[in-house]
Amino acid sequence: MRMNLEYGFNNESLPKFKEYKIKEINNIKYVVPKILKENMSNYSLIDFDDYKEDDKPLIDFINLGKLSLEEKENTDSLVIEYVNKYGLLGLIHDFPVNRYYTLEKEVLLKEFNYINNKDYFTTIELIEYFKIFFPTTTEEEIKKLIEKINKFIYEHSMEKFISPEINNLIYKNEKYCERVNMIIKYAQFMYNTLKELKKDNGEYIDTREINKLESNHIRVNLEYDGLTIHIRSLKEYIDEDFKLYAIQEKKYLKLCKHCGKAFIASNPKAIYDTFSCKNQENVYNSRARLSSNVTKTKNGLTVKVTPSEELSNELLKNPEKN
Ligand SMILES: [Zn+2]
Numbered sequence: 001m002r003m004n005l006e007y008g009f010n011n012e013s014l015p016k017f018k019e020y021k022i023k024e025i026n027n028i029k030y031v032v033p034k035i036l037k038e039n040m041s042n043y044s045l046i047d048f049d050d051y052k053e054d055d056k057p058l059i060d061f062i063n064l065g066k067l068s069l070e071e072k073e074n075t076d077s078l079v080i081e082y083v084n085k086y087g088l089l090g091l092i093h094d095f096p097v098n099r100y101y102t103l104e105k106e107v108l109l110k111e112f113n114y115i116n117n118k119d120y121f122t123t124i125e126l127i128e129y130f131k132i133f134f135p136t137t138t139e140e141e142i143k144k145l146i147e148k149i150n151k152f153i154y155e156h157s158m159e160k161f162i163s164p165e166i167n168n169l170i171y172k173n174e175k176y177c178e179r180v181n182m183i184i185k186y187a188q189f190m191y192n193t194l195k196e197l198k199k200d201n202g203e204y205i206d207t208r209e210i211n212k213l214e215s216n217h218i219r220v221n222l223e224y225d226g227l228t229i230h231i232r233s234l235k236e237y238i239d240e241d242f243k244l245y246a247i248q249e250k251k252y253l254k255l256c257k258h259c260g261k262a263f264i265a266s267n268p269k270a271i272y273d274t275f276s277c278k279n280q281e282n283v284y285n286s287r288a289r290l291s292s293n294v295t296k297t298k299n300g301l302t303v304k305v306t307p308s309e310e311l312s313n314e315l316l317k318n319p320e321k322n
Contacts, residue, residue, distance in 0.1 A: 013045040014234060015171045016087025022076050022180060025135045029076070029180040031083050043172055046087050048237060055264055057086045057234060058241045058253075062262035065191030068184050079183055088178045089186070090233025092133045092170060099217035102126065102149045112212045114182040137175045145169065159219075163232045186235070189213075190242060194262060197246055198255055215239060257281065 017033035024030070036042055051057055064082050068075045095113040098104065106123045109115060115132065116122050130142045137145075152165045170176050193213055199205050218240065219230040231237050245253035245264075252265035256273040258281045263273035272278040 013047040013049075014087060014090070015043050015168060016046050017043045017174075018084075020080055020083045020088070022080060023177075025177075028135070030135065030177040031079060031088060031180060031183065032177040033174050035174060042174070046234065055241055055245075058238050058245075059262050059264065060085065061187055061238050062191050062194055062242075065184075065187035065189070066261060069188055069191070075184055076180065079180055082187075083183075086234055088171065088176070089183060089235040089238075090167075090171065091178050091182060091186075091235055092130075092176070093233050094216075094235045096129075097121075097216055100153055101129075102146050103153065110214070110216050112214070114179075114185050132179070133170075133177065134173075134175050135177070141175075145173070167232065190238065191262070194242075194253065194255060213239060213243065215243075 018036065019034040020031050021034045022029055023032045025032075033042065046057075048057075060082055064078055067078050071078070091114075095107075095109050095115060097108045097110050101107045105126055107126055107129045109122050109124060111120055113122075115124070126146065127139060127142055130137075130146065134142055134145075149166050149169055152162055152169075156162050189209075189212070193210055196205050196207075196210055215236070218236060221228045221230065229240050231240055242253070252268060252270065253262065254265050254270070254273075255262055256277050257271040258277035259273065261273055265271075272281065
């Protein structure tokens with residue numbers, strides 16, 4: 001069966017700013033657009049068509065999760081590096097259960113959201129919800145923005161015209177930003193989910209974690225030769241692309257046996273992401289064979305140290321010292 005990811009119904013790109021930076025607002029770290037020059041276009045586009053072959057937005061995101069677990073001190077720069085390449089995730093669309101949440105006074109949040117960190121439904125007032133993503137915008141401005149969004153919803157007779165216009169209003173807005181900890185949490189979740197999926201038979205698999213990768217309000221259309229999944233944000237792209245790989249056994253989303261990074265394998269037997277990883281692993285293996293004192297561990301090679309003869313004799317003579 002063929003499955004297709006299509007962005008925004010009638011185009012395949014998403015607005016993003018050229019550059020982003022980290023900014024602390026109300027003691028919370030945010031990724032905010034960098035305004036390079038006034039009166040100049042500060043945004044560009046991410047075109048999902050460019051990544052049809054290599055799925056880089058997905059792979060880099062999983063590896064962002066991995067690296068942020070290992071290099072906690074570099075988290076900010078890792079996040080900026082990712083967002084500069086692909087833009088913000090579009091999380092504002094992701095937490096509400098209702099696709100057109102702006103039409104309501106209160107937003108129903110899905111179980112697994114990063115706002116209250118509880119695993120059950122909650123509601124939040126619409127204005128308060130917008131403040132999470134527009135922390136420097138006044139309440140009046142937020143109300144105007146919501147009015148504009150709703151006008152688009154009422155104006156159009158076909159849903160496919162609504163998403164691109166709402167996305168322009170939100171993602172081209174200089175004041176739209178996302179919290180660093182939400183981005184990181186989600187990246188780590190994706191990395192951990194892939195790790196769970198890649199466990200061998202017999203190992204304990206935490207299916208509860210895997211189940212958290214759910215989609216709300218994603219439209220799926222039947223086509224003459226398969227299904228088309230319509231996505232509206234980078235977050236939805238990552239989720240759906242991930243799921244497509246996860247369910248297709250022949251597809252090859254894997255973790256490198258040497259460095260542990262995610263990659264797309266070109267054949268089902270491939271276990272390393274790069275030639276250099278394969279090479280290094282071979283070197284380790286052949287070195288390990290050279291001496292019985294050398295054992296291979298996850299972090300490389302461990303050499304077993306045996307005490308010298310003098311020291312051994314010393315220890316044998318004075319056993320009480322041990
Ligand atoms: Zn590797």
